[in-house]
Amino acid sequence: MRTHRLLPSLLLLGSLAMTTACSSGSSVTASGTAAARPGASTTASPARTVDPAKIKGLQIVSDNSESTSCAWATSYPDVPGATAMADAMKKDVQERLAIFRESCDNGSADFGGELNISHQFLVASGDVLGVRLTTLGGAGAGSGLGRRTYWYDGRAGVSRTALDLVDSGSQDAFLAALKSGLEGREGTDPDTLAQAFDDRSALAGELVDMAFTADGGLRVTFNPGAVGAGAAGSYVVTLPRATVTPWLSAFGKRAQEQSVSPSGSLDLGATATPTPAVPTHTASGDDDTDCEQVKCVALTFDDGPSAAYTGTLLTYLAQYDARATFFTVGQNVVAHPELVRAEARAGSEVGNHSWSHPDLTKLTAEEVAYQLNRTSAAIKAATGQAPTLFRPPYGAVDSTVRHATRLSPVLWTLDTEDWKYPDASKVAQSVISKVKRNDVVLMHDIHPTSVAAVPQILRTLSAQGYHFVTVSHLRATM
Structure with a gap:
């Protein structure tokens, strides 16, 4: 049973706002809004948007449970050439998931009820790759909101931490500027800041979310409780480009440059960048199956598209002139719009399964709308057609969810529990x-x-006389 409410989803990342000055006289900005969305700007200069569809060979590693009593969903990107970075993300995700599942299975008092780990690209250009993972929920002292950025240096062929953006010889000046930017903030006090910044080894463990703004500033986000009262949310300090550039490492300067002026291509030295096969099957026209006269069944597939498997699935369906309904996750849609187009082109239906697979019933109406609207926009951009159906993650739907969208909810009548039993014959x-x-x-x-x-x-x-139709077709002809 849920013992406390998660911090308000992936959509509301609390932070405080003020402007101060560091000792050098250059400005240090710490700003934000309680209604900021993940990846949205917390300063006047947002980060540039990265189009993941342009990353050759990209695979999104996604997994989730389908149980509302132990709900979890995780995703992180695997980019050719950046194996070490993917391994680091995989390790962190698996460790968090193991703790969560153990707490869930044991019914621990600190069990948070849901774990959601989503991803966002910060930069993917030249020989630099940057990704942020946002974690919500979990179990134990680390539950709640957490964000970590991962960096890959294609020139050196190594994975780097956020703090590697700053030259080791400049860290004293860098930390002094951060401390100055936090002084006087609501929820902080001199003793707390002194304790946090005096223990350099512990502080290094808190400096895990750093990214460049579109104009070259460096935005540093402290997770709740790191440098001030946990209830105050995330503390953000943005150092202007002129201030931070002299302190950056050689890699940090390249990351800054690629964030400000992306080269338009990513080359991490991968020997091969396999791209998913995209079936070209095109439906011959509208489906004229009359489900009042023949036996119909609607096969539905959640959580994709998957670069590794969706194309193969579409080929199987085409061999039997079968249509299906795909309830897609927004993060995956923007990574592989070509597969979503192939689904629609083959006569299948593309539905909405939220942006990052949270339990929608634990969100506010605004948060639900954002999860669904953002995904619908991605589907329309890929196919030219906005979806009319959505499937709530975990099948969790209530009046708040229903009233937050005009999409029609779709559940199911037969659950294969295929996520639980990785056996093709059994499925x-x-x-x-x-x-x-x-x-x-x-x-x-x-x-x-x-x-x-x-x-x-x-x-x-098929041998038993079944016809395979979309959910909307089934509804319309029953």
Whole structure:
């Protein structure tokens, strides 16, 4: 049972606002808004937007539970050439997930009820890659809101930390400027700041979220409780370009330059950048299946698109002239719009499954709207058509969620539990042995065994006289 409310989702990252001056006389800005969205600017100069669809060979590593009693969803990018960086993110994600699941399984008192880890690209240009992971919820003392930036130096071929952006010989001046930017802030006091900044080894563990603004300033975000009262939220200090540039390391200066003036291409020295196969099958026209006269079933696939598996799934469907409904996650849509276009081109339906797979019933109406609207915009950009359906993550929907959107909610009548049983034969039999006319079947196209089960499902049910239609078609013709 949920013991406390998560910090307000991925959408509201609290911070305080003020402007002060450091000892050198240059300005240090710490600003934000309680309604800031993840990745949105907390200063007058936002970070540049990175289009992940332009990163060759990109794969989004996603996974999640489907249980509301132990709800978790994680994602991080795997970019060719930056294996060490992906490994670092994987390690951190797995450690957080292990702690969360143990707490969940044991019914610990500090169990937070949900874990959500999402990603955002900061820069992907030249030989520099920067990514932020945002964690919400969890268990134990580290639960709540946490953000960490990961950096990759393609020239040196190594993964770097946020603090590696600053030259070691300039860290004293850098830290003094940060401390000056925090002094007098609500929720801080001289003793707390002195304690935080005097312990350099502990402070290094808190300087984990650093990124450049579009004009070259360096924005440093302290997670809640790091340098002040936890209830005050995240503290943000932005050092202007003129102030911070002399303190940057050689890598930091390259990261700054690529953030300000992206080269338009990313080269991390990868020997190969495989791109997902995109099926070219095109539906011959509107589906004229009459589900009042024949047996119909709606296969639905959540959480994609997946660079590794969705293309293969579309090929299987085309072999049987089968249409399906894909409930896509916004983060994955913007990474692989070509696969979403292929889904629509093949006559399948593309639905909305939120931006980052949170439990929508734990969000405010504003947060729900943002999760769904952002995803709908990504789907429309990819296909030219806005979705009309959404599937709430974990099947969790209430009146707040329903009233926050005009999209029609879709649940299911047959759950394969394919996320729980990574066995293609077992997944196939879970459909074949239980399916009934007009069922809506829940599967996922991020699991290889789930996709591998589809040919057997299509072959067997086709022989039994079933027709495979979209959810909207099923609704319209029942």
